[in-house]
Amino acid sequence: MKTLIAYSSKHGCTEACARMLAEHLDGKVDRLNLKEFFDVDLSPYDTVVLGSPIYVGQILKEVDRFATNNEPELLEKTLGLFICSMQEEHTVKEELAVNYPEELQEKAVAKEWFGGAYDFSDMNFIERIIIKKAAKTDQDVSNIRKEAIIQFAETLNRQ
Template sequence: MGDKIAVIYKSKYGTTKRYAGWIALKLGADLYELSDIRTKDLDKYNTVIYGGPLYVGKIKGVDFIIKNYEKLLNKNLIVFTVGMESYSEECRNKIIKNNFEGERIDKIDLYHFKGAFSYKELGIIHKAMMKFMKKNLEAKGIRDLTEDDKNLLKGFESSVDLSDKKYINNLIDHVYSINK
């Protein structure tokens, strides 16, 4: 592949970093943690892939994409998110609304991968947010819980890791298709 590719990620608990590593390895791309890349570094890439975890619908570190949006407009821009929610059209629309309103979303290819959750590993702010979410889930009643809800509740007792290398296949195929 003649295209120069950068995979940039922001990760709090490690799952996004794992996905970014798998993607970079598969594509022979340069891999950067968000704090290690500068705007001027973007010039040498034709394809930029950004990955971040979802927290309350917001992509961690997405400000980098927004801030550099004009510079990225003439590049292949792919964003992947990592979270516990299953990907659906509703999920996609929420991600776009919460993160890219006003931006030309037609220039951004968006992917979502299943993540991991362990309440015990969370920082104090995330623990507080998750306690609130747990309370809401428990109020639903067992019949109304989705598979995503059940996985989240499991994460309060023990680690739940739904990450899988197979989730990156569509993104990889897409990159190959745009770089033929």
């Protein structure tokens, strides 16, 4: 099995989750940051995983564009979708359901929320103010759901 994890990360949490996921997947795994590389030949891959953080209710534009532009090829693959967010679980499940194209949602064998993190040292001034008000904290917080990442990998490994 050859797997591609295509993701975009704004402050590093999604990238860290993609790295953890790669460690638990069988076979050869390539990770591709869509902020750095956009064109990729999907033909060598049996499985493709798409991952993005959620900001203001939306996945990052690079992931959205990649999913839309490559939808026909993605529908031919074993597919996984994940998001990272510090929102509450019921909110995040809805965001996962509405942010990826419907046909990809139906095709995906694994869909999951991997949790999230706040790293104030990596935020700009405006982001720090927003997070301090919304989350009522000024401390770094990590809520990465490692067990969800492992279960996601196990689901893909069984395909």
